[in-house]
Amino acid sequence: MKNRKFVLLFALLLSLGMLLAACGGGDSGEGSTDSEAASDNEGNESGEEASTDFSxxxxxxxxxxxxxxxxxxxxxxxxxxxxxxxxxxxxxxxxxxxxxxxxxxxxxxxxxxxxxxxxxxxxxxxxxxxxxxxxxxxxxxxxxxxxxxxxxxxxxxxxADHEGSFLAGVAAAKKTKTNKVGFVGGTDSDLINKFESGFRAGVKTVNPDIEIDVQYAGAFDAPDDGKLIASNMYSNEIDVIYHSSGATGNGVFAQAKDIKNNEPDREIWVIGVDRDQYAEGEIGDHNVTLTSMIKRVDNSVQEVSNQAMNGDFPGGEALEFGVEDEGVGLADTNEEAYTEEISGAVDEWKQKIIDGEVEVPQTHDELDDYLDSL
Amino acid sequence: MNSNRLFNILVPLISVLIGLFAGALIMLGFGYNPITGYVALWNGAFGDLYYFGETIRQVTPYILTGLAVAFAFRTGLFNIGAEGQVIVGWLAAVWVGTTIEAPMYIHLPLAIIAAAAAGALWGFIPGLLKATRGVHEVIITIMLNYTALYSANAIVRNVLSDNEDKTPDVAATASLASEWFQNMTFFSRMHYGIFIALFAAVIMWFLIERTTIGYELKSVGFNQHASKYAGMSVKRNIILSMVIAGAFAGMAGSMEGLGTFGYMSVQSGFNNLGFDGIAVALLGANTALGVVLAALLFGTLKVGALNMPTEAGVPTELVDIIIALIIFFVASSYIIRWVILRFKKEEK
Known part of the structure; x- marks a missing residue:
């Protein structure tokens, strides 16, 4: 008796499955013809542009x-x-x-x-x-x-992350009032060491007395760790933090904005990374993003895509986008905070890098040599 | 008895179906076609041999972590620590794989045994504390997850490599990677570990169902006091259960270290193999065969889901929600059980 009901239930489920499957077959068939038609159309349309079937x-x-x-x-x-x-x-x-x-x-x-x-x-x-x-x-x-x-x-x-970070260091050194700045890195790897070395070199070049606190969160996707580190840094009188930690850095921004909310008079800043993080620092009329070390990943991706489409894909080559070709640089979107004095100093050092007057260190070892030579 | 067995099969099946159905509703609600979505999921898991190989690759550690959680469940212990046990097992396997030189028939088993031993040790600690001090295993295992994660990262960085992000590759004599499988599946990372995982499932079944040890473990799970009265050592069984569970999870780590990756990299967070193992064990009703089937489902979902954004345009976030819904309904199988029971009672 009991079993009969289960059999019924099973039968129902099975038939439901069949129904779905049947619909599925029909629909996906249609779907694919649709998309084929669409791509056909697209092929025709963009046929004139000569950029058709490259993806x-x-x-x-x-x-x-x-x-x-x-x-x-x-x-x-x-x-x-x-x-x-x-x-x-x-x-x-x-x-x-x-x-x-x-x-x-x-x-x-x-x-x-x-x-x-x-x-x-x-x-x-x-x-x-x-x-x-x-x-x-x-x-x-x-x-x-x-x-x-x-x-x-x-x-x-x-x-050339180190070059961009050097400029970020110059900006931080010009901005700090407490003579204490911080660096938050993602993982302690060669790549992020490059950021750290450039930044420290930039800061010390402007003012050797500034203390730099370097912390690694150990991850690029841990905003809560970023927030914790930022909280410690800001409570130790650090007033400018440069983060190079992907999404972890969102926690640094969150902490800076929290502090700004509670103490509107306190001057604290974040330097963003990779893209202009101006929008991340917005709080009311104020913005805690001093500037951002922009890596024009977007330009490079666009450029390489175009090269590949036109048939001269730079296969086997290692392309480095540096200060010279605007591959890295600082954002000047926060005009209030990023004063002319700062941008003047940054431009000055930028020119020195382009002219080869400064060799920005890329590793901890090179950094030590660089600091000794100051 | 017969209807009970039917019950155990029906409940997970219905949970999965409801989960898929709820996922379909969500997709509909956001204006995506659920059928193309699920077709993309299917194609992404079994669409061609490459994806099939990747699915099996993902299923392999799931079977082992599922067993690890299920085994402890049988003794009434909640092993949240499979995650950490996976990490220490991975580390131990790669350690042996990269530093020792030996012929394959010694090296490979040694690496896997090392992984199992490391996992067992990571299970022994909470087992011991639970047995002797009554500290709840959930708390200890959760904390040990973090200990494992950060210790392993430090060791990878400072001991096994020269301040780099990952260890060197394990020696060929310790690798589970199979050229034959790879050629057959267009370079997927499917490896021989699947046989080890299936073998481990057989061992679990044999241990639990066919040996005195298994009988004692289950008995402690049902009722500690009665077991004690019957003359069994509750403490010994708790520790033993955690050690065996840890060994299974440790072996899951060796699957990643010797098979999938061939190295260990610095982990920025948990890879969720152990946590997903909890869901696998739940869905598999803590039986060996159930775990294998549930692992197959989870591996399919995990690998197939990667294809949904590219093929069907369903955003990654929605895919996560859909997968979570399926897991939710699986975990809430209790409700389904209750509904069916009501259904049955009314009939009487």
């Missing part, structure tokens, strides 16, 4: 495409490139987001299998994955941002 995709690292930093900047570049050639997301350009380190390879593979001609790996964490996939698919072009990977079908895009 580019990117794989984010664990920060995600909305990290208000590095990945987002890359995605903005790719979007700009897509708009330039009147492509739509999903048709011509797209991104795949990684939720953990083990997602990099499947994501790269997905994009390759969907026949994207150029696939970007955003962030040095993808270097191994890009290397493997590039060997397996020699006909697809790959680009890695922030790392150098060898391979004929890989373009490596790097930035």
């Amino acid at each position: 580019a995709g990117m794989v984010t690292d664990v920060g995600g495409v909305d990290d208000k930093s590095f990945n987002q900047s890359a995605w903005e570049g790719l979007k700009a490139w897509g708009e330039e050639h009147s492509l739509e997301k999903g048709k011509g350009f797209d991104y795949a987001q990684s939720n953990s380190d083990s997602d990099y390879l499947p994501n790269l593979n997905t994009l390759v299998r969907e026949e994207y001609n150029l696939v970007f790996g955003i962030g040095y964490k993808l270097e191994d994955a890009i290397k493997d996939v590039a060997e397996q698919y020699p006909d697809t072009n790959f680009a890695i941002v922030d790392s150098v990977v060898e391979g004929d079908n890989i373009a490596s895009i790097t930035f």
